[in-house]
Amino acid sequence: MSAALPHHLTSLQLRDIAMTEPALKLEQVEKSFDKVRAVDKVSLEVNTGEFFSLLGPSGSGKTTLLRIIAGLETPGNGTVHIGGRDVTRLPPYARGIGMVFQDFLLFPHKIVADNIIFPLKMQRLPEDKQKEQLNWILSLVRMEGYEDRYPHQLSGGQKQRVALARGLVSRPDILLLDEPLANLDLELRKEMEVEMRRFQAELDIPFIYVTHNQEEALTLSSRMAVMHNGKFEQVGAKLDLYNNPKTRFVAAFLGSPNYIQGQIKRMEGTIAILDWRGLDLRIPAPANATSGDKIDYFLKHERILIQSLRESEPAKGENRFEGTLRDIIFKGQHSAYFVVLENGEELVVNAATEMPSLKIRHAVEVGWLPEAGDAFLKEED
Amino acid sequence: MAAVSPKERVVVVSQSSLLVFLYIFLYFPIFFIIYVSFVDNTVWPFPPVFTWEWYERLWIMSDFHLGLLNSFLIGIGTGALSSIFAASAAIGLLKYQSRLRGLFAVLYLSPLFVAGILIGISSLMFHRNILGLPGNLTSAILANTTQALSFAFLVILAQLTRYDWRMDEAAMVFGARPARCFWEVTLPTIWPSVLGAFLVSFILAFNNLEVTFYNVGAIPTLPTIAWGTLRHGIEPELYSLATVINGLVFFILIILFFLIRLGFVRLGYRGQ
Numbered sequence: 207m208s209a210a211l212p213h214h215l216t217s218l219q220l221r222d223i224a225m226t227e228p229a230l231k232l233e234q235v236e237k238s239f240d241k242v243r244a245v246d247k248v249s250l251e252v253n254t255g256e257f258f259s260l261l262g263p264s265g266s267g268k269t270t271l272l273r274i275i276a277g278l279e280t281p282g283n284g285t286v287h288i289g290g291r292d293v294t295r296l297p298p299y300a301r302g303i304g305m306v307f308q309d310f311l312l313f314p315h316k317i318v319a320d321n322i323i324f325p326l327k328m329q330r331l332p333e334d335k336q337k338e339q340l341n342w343i344l345s346l347v348r349m350e351g352y353e354d355r356y357p358h359q360l361s362g363g364q365k366q367r368v369a370l371a372r373g374l375v376s377r378p379d380i381l382l383l384d385e386p387l388a389n390l391d392l393e394l395r396k397e398m399e400v401e402m403r404r405f406q407a408e409l410d411i412p413f414i415y416v417t418h419n420q421e422e423a424l425t426l427s428s429r430m431a432v433m434h435n436g437k438f439e440q441v442g443a444k445l446d447l448y449n450n451p452k453t454r455f456v457a458a459f460l461g462s463p464n465y466i467q468g469q470i471k472r473m474e475g476t477i478a479i480l481d482w483r484g485l486d487l488r489i490p491a492p493a494n495a496t497s498g499d500k501i502d503y504f505l506k507h508e509r510i511l512i513q514s515l516r517e518s519e520p521a522k523g524e525n526r527f528e529g530t531l532r533d534i535i536f537k538g539q540h541s542a543y544f545v546v547l548e549n550g551e552e553l554v555v556n557a558a559t560e561m562p563s564l565k566i567r568h569a570v571e572v573g574w575l576p577e578a579g580d581a582f583l584k585e586e587d
Numbered sequence: 588m589a590a591v592s593p594k595e596r597v598v599v600v601s602q603s604s605l606l607v608f609l610y611i612f613l614y615f616p617i618f619f620i621i622y623v624s625f626v627d628n629t630v631w632p633f634p635p636v637f638t639w640e641w642y643e644r645l646w647i648m649s650d651f652h653l654g655l656l657n658s659f660l661i662g663i664g665t666g667a668l669s670s671i672f673a674a675s676a677a678i679g680l681l682k683y684q685s686r687l688r689g690l691f692a693v694l695y696l697s698p699l700f701v702a703g704i705l706i707g708i709s710s711l712m713f714h715r716n717i718l719g720l721p722g723n724l725t726s727a728i729l730a731n732t733t734q735a736l737s738f739a740f741l742v743i744l745a746q747l748t749r750y751d752w753r754m755d756e757a758a759m760v761f762g763a764r765p766a767r768c769f770w771e772v773t774l775p776t777i778w779p780s781v782l783g784a785f786l787v788s789f790i791l792a793f794n795n796l797e798v799t800f801y802n803v804g805a806i807p808t809l810p811t812i813a814w815g816t817l818r819h820g821i822e823p824e825l826y827s828l829a830t831v832i833n834g835l836v837f838f839i840l841i842i843l844f845f846l847i848r849l850g851f852v853r854l855g856y857r858g859q
Contacts, residue, residue, distance in 0.1 A: 278760070299760070311751070313758075313771075314776065324771075
């Protein structure tokens with residue numbers, strides 16, 4: 207790459223060129239184990255300053271993809287560029303990356319300080335520089351005073367901070383995180399989510415964050431990719447993925463929505479009328495849909511209005527159904543309301559907790575506009 | 588303390604008796620030899636008449652000095668070779684997941700099932716006919732290593748199965764080349780097992796008769812000298828020799844024990 211650059215450029219101009227390169231570029235990356243295709247022609251660009259999440263269920267290939275970026279696996283095909291440099295054939299130790307592992311993987315025989323400066327030692331940085339970097343990162347992760355402890359003398363959250371410090375201390379081109387919060391309890395996870403966003407924002411190093419937990423991905427990242435069967439289902443800004451899922455899988459996965467199956471009775475322009483086990487349901491018509499098509503319709507819990515009978519008039523084109531409130535599960539600021547409709551189907555509705563007019567076993571009304579859900583042609587398995 | 592029922596008492600008494608019996612069974616022959624080495628009348632040493640005579644005779648027998656030195660050299664050589672080979676074998680076996688790993692492991696362990704005397708004779712043939720090695724210390728070290736390697740392999744494998752190889756991946760991601768990775772991360776974690784493998788193979792080779800006998804040529808070692816003196820019946824010097832060797836081994840173990848207890852030596856890291 208650099209060999210092709212003209213000689214007369216100043217280092218500043220060279221840096222500007224480097225800045226315009228994405229921090230990470232994957233092109234058509236493939237990896238198979240035996241006959242299973244773990245990563246299938248994945249292309250991706252991540253820029254400096256991004257917090258990028260790879261979200262997918264276990265076995266979706268997200269960890270394999272991360273290991274390919276780290277150099278711990280070699281791709282069968284495709285290229286990996288980090289900071290504008292082709293690292294596809296480089297071993298992990300020549301890639302200049304940082305990484306945070308699922309079980310922290312701190313070196314058990316080294317004290318915290320030696321764990322953290324390990325990457326600097328490998329780079330043969332002078333010792334006073336090492337010390338300087340160590341103090342800087344210790345204060346960033348708020349672990350001053352723990353330098354001389356061994357990893358087994360730390361709590362889970364402290365280990366996590368040390369693992370992050372070790373990953374960041376050399377200011378790598380990119381930080382890879384492999385389910386780093388999976389082994390922490392909920393409270394600590396919330397705390398570390400906030401901390402990780404702070405580190406990322408302060409250091410401006412791109413984070414590539416692998417998780418199966420959609421809440422984490424939605425909380426932390428600026429952009430994300432949903433991975434399934436080794437492929438990217440959709441890549442984009444997190445709200446865009448959440449609000450406008452492009453594939454059936456993303457729609458079914460993000461937000462764990464209500465799942466409605468039916469058959470199109472007739473078309474009314476952009477609206478299709480669905481026969482939903484005896485109820486007529488208005489949905490946005492998927493492309494190329496015609497009457498008789500089987501449809502999967504995903505409706506997020508918080509997009510449904512719930513109220514006592516005839517509390518308000520339905521808006522134009524709104525779906526309105528009567529049902530019975532089976533149960534309420536209190537979840538803090540909001541509650542989950544389980545409503546059984548006349549056709550026997552159950553919907554989960556997320557709404558404010560304080561709704562004194564709603565009583566269990568009483569009749570209620572639910573309503574939503576067709577666009578509130580996402581409709582897809584049923585996939586034949 | 589709560590009252591002990593007769594039934595519980597029976598259990599406690601029978602268990603303690605079994606324990607005492609086992610210790611007597613294990614240690615009586617050793618303590619008897621130590622006792623006999625200090626008495627004048629070795630054939631029927633009761634009542635005892637204490638003497639230093641056997642130690643004095645042992646001290647002036649120069650054969651034993653040379654034998655001790657040679658046995659020591661064989662032990663060191665075998666210990667070093669076995670622990671290095673066994674560590675490489677165990678690391679290779681565990682790090683590179685192969686469908687044939689069971690077969691590889693059995694191949695490393697099979698010398699355990701071969702009689703020592705066969706290893707001795709076949710090593711002699713191989714060294715002399717194929718390698719052209721005369722009977723000497725090198726030949727004895729190589730032959731002993733074929734046997735001790737299996738034990739060393741078992742010792743190291745036992746600890747290494749608990750080693751997390753992702754630790755090496757972490758080191759590599761942070762810039763450590765494979766060799767650096769081994770020195771910085773793997774070895775500091777597994778060295779107690781390597782030391783254990785060294786000690787086991789040292790002791791095996793130091794005490795070995797049947798393998799050493801065929802391969803050491805005319806060079807004396809402690810076991811070959813002891814074997815040679817048998818021709819004239821069991822000499823009381825052998826009792827004192829046994830006592831000295833036992834004493835040395837116990838002395839080293841006690842020192843190690845206190846070093847560990849007092850924290851001068853840390854046998855690896857202590858997990859939670």
